[in-house]
Amino acid sequence: MTPTIDVADLSYRYGTTLALDGVNFSLPGGKIYGLLGRNGAGKTTLLSALAGFRKPSAGTVRIDGQPVFENAQVVRQVCLIQESSNVGDRSDTLHDILDFARRLRPGWDAAYAARLVEKFELPSRTKLGELSRGQRSAFGIVVGLASRAPVTMFDEAHLGMDAPTRQAFADELLQAFLEQPRTFVVSTHLIEEQSPLFERVLILHEGRVLLHEDLDDLRARGVAVTGPAATVDDFVADLTVLGDQRLGPTKSAMVYGEFDDERRAAARAAGLDLGPMAVQDLFTHLTRSTGGAR
Numbered sequence: 106m107t108p109t110i111d112v113a114d115l116s117y118r119y120g121t122t123l124a125l126d127g128v129n130f131s132l133p134g135g136k137i138y139g140l141l142g143r144n145g146a147g148k149t150t151l152l153s154a155l156a157g158f159r160k161p162s163a164g165t166v167r168i169d170g171q172p173v174f175e176n177a178q179v180v181r182q183v184c185l186i187q188e189s190s191n192v193g194d195r196s197d198t199l200h201d202i203l204d205f206a207r208r209l210r211p212g213w214d215a216a217y218a219a220r221l222v223e224k225f226e227l228p229s230r231t232k233l234g235e236l237s238r239g240q241r242s243a244f245g246i247v248v249g250l251a252s253r254a255p256v257t258m259f260d261e262a263h264l265g266m267d268a269p270t271r272q273a274f275a276d277e278l279l280q281a282f283l284e285q286p287r288t289f290v291v292s293t294h295l296i297e298e299q300s301p302l303f304e305r306v307l308i309l310h311e312g313r314v315l316l317h318e319d320l321d322d323l324r325a326r327g328v329a330v331t332g333p334a335a336t337v338d339d340f341v342a343d344l345t346v347l348g349d350q351r352l353g354p355t356k357s358a359m360v361y362g363e364f365d366d367e368r369r370a371a372a373r374a375a376g377l378d379l380g381p382m383a384v385q386d387l388f389t390h391l392t393r394s395t396g397g398a399r
């Protein structure tokens with residue numbers, strides 16, 4: 106039960122703002138996808154369209170071959186948790202919201218929800234609106250994971266959560282995925298922290314798909330070259346250097362572009378170390394433009 110998501114020529118317009126501009130991609134089921142993009146790139150709009158919350162201005166979103174919008178049967182297979190915590194009414198207790206989710210969601214796992222509530226130390230008799238921001242986010246994550254929805258999406262759902270809680274979220278997500286493979290789409294600005302979760306990455310930029318590939322392939326686009334400063338400088342002289350760091354006589358230069366075997370051998374012969382580059386640095390390079398929001 107891991108349906109494919111197919112997006113074809115998807116555009117979405119808010120008045121004069123074209124938030125999505127002819128987006129095409131296909132997400133085979135049973136993987137964890139990272140959705141990345143700068144502020145205003147269109148991530149929230151895209152996830153809302155995938156969940157059937159928004160009618161596309163043009164194009165289609167299909168899950169398992171079925172159009173999503175106004176299709177109750179398909180929408181029930183999808184769970185989108187948003188940063189604003191769209192999981193329930195602020196005046197309802199967590200207990201009541203979980204009870205409602207149990208009745209609404211076909212795959213709801215009540216025992217798992219109870220375990221997660223305990224793990225995240227959430228007060229189930231408290232109203233949603235009385236939680237701290239981080240607790241609200243953690244509760245959203247509980248609902249998303251316990252939904253066991255074949256397509257589960259988190260839109261910056263970790264906002265306000267402290268580092269240990271975010272780590273617990275990542276661990277739980279991975280565990281839930283291994284126990285019962287489904288499709289996760291996770292949008293985040295915490296790229297370095299969350300990228301170990303992702304098998305594939307979709308980068309949106311200015312309403313279009315800039316890149317859609319395996320994380321390993323993205324990583325292979327950049328190399329950190331480390332060694333004595335003068336040797337590094339010589340080696341990278343004709344390469345695209347995105348940045349560098351110095352520690353005493355040692356320098357590390359971040360080089361964009363794939364290294365073939367010959368170049369790797371030359372680096373080794375020169376006594377240089379080659380290592381992976383931070384995904385965050387690659388992202389920054391790829392999405393460098395005139396500014397953030399359009």
Ligand SMILES: Nc1ncnc2c1ncn2[C@@H]1O[C@H](COP(=O)(O)OP(=O)(O)OP(=O)(O)O)[C@@H](O)[C@H]1O
Nearest residue numbers: 119122124142143144145146147148149150151399
């Ligand atoms: N309700 C709205 N009314 C008008 N324009 C909007 C609305 N929501 C989003 N936009 C615009 O659509 C574009 C895409 O916004 P969206 O929220 O999808 O981006 P995002 O990638 O999720 O950004 P962020 O990382 O800042 O959350 C932006 O230019 C934004 O200003």
